[in-house]
Amino acid sequence: MRTVKWVFAFLGLMVAFALAAYGLYWYQLKRELDSTLNGLNPLLQVSYNRLVLSPFGEVKIQGIRIMPLGQANPFLIDTLLMRSRDPAFWLNPGATLNRESVPNDLHVSMTGLTLDFNSPLFTSFEHMAKQLMSDTPPSHVSPIAFGCGNVRSFDLTTLRMIGMRLVQTDFYFNWQRLDENRVQLDVNANVKDWWQIDFSAVLGLTLRQASNLREVPGVLNAKLRYSDEGFNRRRGEFCSTQSQVSPAQFYLNHGLMIQDWLRERGVEPTRPMIAGYDAMSRPDAELEVSLSPTELVIPLTFARSHEPADYIGLLRPSIKVNGTHIELTDDEWIALLEAISMQIEIPEPEVPELNPRRRSTPVETENVFVPRQFRETSPDEFFNYIGHPVRFYTFFGKRVEGILVAVEGNNIRVIERVDRGVAEYPFELDKIQATEVYR
Numbered sequence: 374m375r376t377v378k379w380v381f382a383f384l385g386l387m388v389a390f391a392l393a394a395y396g397l398y399w400y401q402l403k404r405e406l407d408s409t410l411n412g413l414n415p416l417l418q419v420s421y422n423r424l425v426l427s428p429f430g431e432v433k434i435q436g437i438r439i440m441p442l443g444q445a446n447p448f449l450i451d452t453l454l455m456r457s458r459d460p461a462f463w464l465n466p467g468a469t470l471n472r473e474s475v476p477n478d479l480h481v482s483m484t485g486l487t488l489d490f491n492s493p494l495f496t497s498f499e500h501m502a503k504q505l506m507s508d509t510p511p512s513h514v515s516p517i518a519f520g521c522g523n524v525r526s527f528d529l530t531t532l533r534m535i536g537m538r539l540v541q542t543d544f545y546f547n548w549q550r551l552d553e554n555r556v557q558l559d560v561n562a563n564v565k566d567w568w569q570i571d572f573s574a575v576l577g578l579t580l581r582q583a584s585n586l587r588e589v590p591g592v593l594n595a596k597l598r599y600s601d602e603g604f605n606r607r608r609g610e611f612c613s614t615q616s617q618v619s620p621a622q623f624y625l626n627h628g629l630m631i632q633d634w635l636r637e638r639g640v641e642p643t644r645p646m647i648a649g650y651d652a653m654s655r656p657d658a659e660l661e662v663s664l665s666p667t668e669l670v671i672p673l674t675f676a677r678s679h680e681p682a683d684y685i686g687l688l689r690p691s692i693k694v695n696g697t698h699i700e701l702t703d704d705e706w707i708a709l710l711e712a713i714s715m716q717i718e719i720p721e722p723e724v725p726e727l728n729p730r731r732r733s734t735p736v737e738t739e740n741v742f743v744p745r746q747f748r749e750t751s752p753d754e755f756f757n758y759i760g761h762p763v764r765f766y767t768f769f770g771k772r773v774e775g776i777l778v779a780v781e782g783n784n785i786r787v788i789e790r791v792d793r794g795v796a797e798y799p800f801e802l803d804k805i806q807a808t809e810v811y812r
Contacts, residue, residue, distance in 0.1 A: 416442050431456040441494050451485025477550040486542045490533055499529045519630035520623055522615025527608075535611040541565045554578050556590065569600040577669045591671035595664040606656040624654060625762045625811055628776075632760050638712035640705070644778040647760055648788050648797070649692070649699040651776065661693040682707055750810040752802040756780040762811040763787060768804040777810070 410419045422436025437450035457476045489495070515526040524531055545561040556576045563569045574595035613623040628651055632642045653660050666688050685706045692699045701709070747764060755763070755777060764774040775789035778797065788797050 418442075427456075430458055446489060446492060448489075449485070449487045450483055452483070454480070454482045454484075456480040476548075479546075479548040481544075481546040483542075483544040486544065488540050488542065490529055490538050490540070495529060516631060516634055518612075519634065520616055520626035521608075521612035522617075524612070524615055535607045537567065537607075540567065551575070555593065564602075566603045568602055568604050571598040571600075572596070591669040592664065592666060593669060594666065597662045599660040601656060601658045603656075605654060605658060609656070624651070627654065629761065629811070635709075635712055638708075640708040640712050642760055643701075643705065644786075644788075644797075645699045645701065646705070647776055647778060649694040649697075651788070652694045652697075659693075659695050663691045663693075665689045665691070685710075747809040747811050750808055750812070752785075752805065752808050755785055755802070755808075755810070758810045758812060763809065765805045765808040767800065768806075773798075773800070773805075 418440040420438050421434050423434070425433040425435070427433075432455045434453045435451070437453060439448040439450070441448075457479050513525065518524045518526055518531075542565070543561075543563045545559070547557075547559040549557045551557055554577055556578060558572075558574045558576055560572045561570070572595070575593040576590040577593045578590060609620040609623055612627070613620040616623055616626065618626065628647070631650060632647065635642050635646075652658060668687070670687065682703065685703050690706060692701065747762075750758070750763075759777055759780060761777055762775070763777045764772070766772055773787060773789065775787040775798075777785060778788050779786040783802050784799050785802060786797055786799050
């Protein structure tokens with residue numbers, strides 16, 4: 374009986390010790406958290422409703438309110454969850470990071486971040502962005518805005534116009550050491566009802582030049598995936614209204630203008646490019662870009678050369694749209710990168726000032742974009758319109774509408790839109806009728 378009492382007394386002592394250790398840990402962590410938040414004043418006033426700790430290194434903060442200086446409404450975060458196998462890391466994370474050391478595993482997730490794009494904070498950001506872009510020519514048009522009426526870029530103003538005013542975002546970050554030389558990094562950002570971005574990479578840790586610590590990260594492989602969850606549909610509806618055409622017509626116009634833009638920069642759009650970009654622009658599209666470097670890529674790697682060809686050969690990029698691999702040669706990758714890095718200017722019609730009280734009608738210039746339409750075209754002329762939308766009827770009365778991608782003797786090949794992707798079909802010229810080309 375006495376032995377049983379001693380066992381229970383020992384267990385009670387251990388429980389009391391565990392509770393005391395947990396209370397001390399909670400108190401120290403709360404003091405560290407409150408000290409960090411107080412250090413943000415007066416620029417940011419941060420408060421929270423609840424702090425929950427786990428003895429296994431998990432910290433959960435609920436009901437976070439962030440009030441920037443001079444703002445009327447706070448940013449809200451439902452839950453911030455942080456986890457590490459090393460509970461001591463959260464007691465003084467700054468000291469650990471100052472030693473340029475990172476835990477073997479680190480997880481951070483944030484759910485329910487509410488952002489108001491009408492708030493004064495975002496308005497001030499927009500104003501600063503416009504000041505930074507003040508040197509940009511007035512005729513500059515972002516390629517994503519091609520065919521969208523008078524819209525020249527999808528800045529905050531345009532995003533608000535298409536309905537992006539109050540958005541909720543979830544964020545996920547995970548860092549895990551796989552072994553002595555490799556680390557797995559995963560990042561996810563989900564803007565609800567708009568888009569989702571996933572990034573994952575395996576990083577290699579190389580030796581520091583001045584020590585034996587393996588803490589300099591380089592990329593062994595990486596993958597970026599973009600999933601449309603509403604943006605493409607809203608953009609199509611908005612731009613079709615701005616340009617006074619149907620959404621289907623907007624997509625056709627936009628695709629043709631992108632092709633013209635590429636040609637102006639020395640890139641001849643290929644069949645995979647046309648099909649891939651068309652699918653990527655549609656609702657519910659998924660884009661995946663992967664890098665499979667031939668060697669560990671660290672920042673110093675790019676100091677060897679500034680030639681895009683060297684980057685492409687080293688990184689070995691690949692791209693998929695809706696699960697379909699898009700074949701691009703190294704030269705096509707290089708040309709695309711160079712085209713994207715260039716600026717575009719669309720000259721606007723000049724308005725001569727003939728009378729200060731009465732302006733003349735705009736004078737057309739050769740470079741002004743003229744709206745196209747479907748025009749009756751002989752099949753014999755199809756070779757002049759590869760890459761253009763076409764429509765016709767087959768010998769059996771089936772209506773075909775798609776993009777012309779090849780003319781091979783008496784046969785043509787047309788890409789048609791199907792569910793969540795595209796399909797390519799051959800047709801014989803002498804078995805089609807009522808042929809039209811969008812030109």
